[in-house]
Amino acid sequence: MTAIRKLNKLVFTIGKRYSTFDPFVWADKLNLEIFWKELGKKPLAKTNYFFDEPLIMMSNNIRYSNQRYFALAHEIGHVLEHKGLAAYYVANKVNKHKTEFEADKFAMAVVTNLYIEESGHLPNTYQDLRYKYGSPNIGD
Template identity: 65%
Template sequence: MTSTREINKLVFAIGQRYSTFDPFTWADKLNVQIYWKEVADKPLAETLYYGDTPIIMISNTIRYSTQKYFVLAHELCHVIEQDGLSAYYSSNVRFKNKSENSADEFAMSLVTNLYIEENGHLPETYNDLRYNYGLPFLGN
């Protein structure tokens, strides 16, 4: 992915296809298995492949937290946009940083649209998204 506009178009197209912006519904529709596991503090989730089948492992520490929405949306970007790039991804730091930033933008777009779906309007502040869907804290 290269631009925010392309990311937003992709998120909107998938949301229209599945009639929702709920990342858990998307994972189900995409046949992505989600496993809740006791894992290290970081990362909170990881996308793995069993053959060609994507599997997302998410930390149990966020299972009942709103943070699970943003984290899953981020991992879904890796499945949707970066399928098959895992070997290059793990060996190239520059690509990894770009890929992670792109996945964060994707997740931000997805949860913003989920907020609109659930509330009927745009969020008034970043904190609205942070508290509802676990976006990262950007403060000092």
């Protein structure tokens, strides 16, 4: 099975299990704590581990913005796909880019399915996802 199919299967399985693709519901069901903090302009969110438990910090700058959906889905992607890689991730720039790209793909699958859940159809354009869930500019 290709990596993208595996990722889509994971997203679909979680969405089916929790009857939604809303990342805030997922975080609640997965017992992931979210802390809203002053993080500055970037990053918009960050996952740290405390005694092997993930703690997701999200920027107050996006607390009431649609960007919070993509940012949280991205962090959930890290929690599910990259657990235990925090030190290696920081020490290895190539791996950092790879894990960020993987978390972005995970988040994109989540918000695309959330869009379908809420509107009943695929988004017409990528801009629809950007507007509704704060998906980043391609290349950001």
